[in-house]
Amino acid sequence: MGSDSDLPVIKKATDQLKSLGIPFEVHVYSAHRTPEEARAFAINARKNGFGALIAAAGMAAHLAGAVAANTTLPVIGIPCQGPCLEGLDALLSTVQMPTGIPVATVAVNGGANAALLAAQILAVEDADLAAKLDAKRKADAEAVLAKDAGIAERL
Ligand SMILES: Nc1c(C(=O)O)ncn1[C@@H]1O[C@H](COP(=O)(O)O)[C@@H](O)[C@H]1O
Numbered sequence: 001m002g003s004d005s006d007l008p009v010i011k012k013a014t015d016q017l018k019s020l021g022i023p024f025e026v027h028v029y030s031a032h033r034t035p036e037e038a039r040a041f042a043i044n045a046r047k048n049g050f051g052a053l054i055a056a057a058g059m060a061a062h063l064a065g066a067v068a069a070n071t072t073l074p075v076i077g078i079p080c081q082g083p084c085l086e087g088l089d090a091l092l093s094t095v096q097m098p099t100g101i102p103v104a105t106v107a108v109n110g111g112a113n114a115a116l117l118a119a120q121i122l123a124v125e126d127a128d129l130a131a132k133l134d135a136k137r138k139a140d141a142e143a144v145l146a147k148d149a150g151i152a153e154r155l
Helices: 004-019 035-044 063-068 085-095 111-123 127-150
Strands: 053-058 075-080
Touching: 004 053, 004 075, 004 111, 035 063, 053 063, 053 085, 053 111, 063 075, 063 085, 075 085, 075 111, 111 127
Parallel strands: 053 075
Antiparallel strands: none
């Protein structure tokens, strides 16, 4: 994440990763404030065993793009809502990447989906993880069906 002020958004991602048993690291690196550290992390990420990277940042959100510039691992960007513009600033600066340096951008504050997308990428080569994702989809659908069954009583 670009700042520890982004932690509530990243927590939504780490909760999902924990529930799927996916090991992860969390860091505060900024393309603006600590550019050397952000670059070194991205350059070394594949060698250090990472399978996917998630970058969360708000305002002029360059972190995901700067990370993507320095790795060919999949990079998932989370635009974080800042004090103005309701996150539109971060959304546009994360999603509008030039051809050749892709960032898979999720919704503003979309920490959970960022983790689930990372999990789906890792599950291409991991049948156990794919089975966990299938089970989660089934449980989520059952929860919605339970809501459907109970909705008439609430009106
Ligand atoms: N967008 C970036 C980057 C970057 O893109 O590298 N580094 C920090 N930030 C963002 O600045 C916002 C305010 O940060 P502070 O709360 O620390 O002032 C945060 O949402 C952070 O992600």
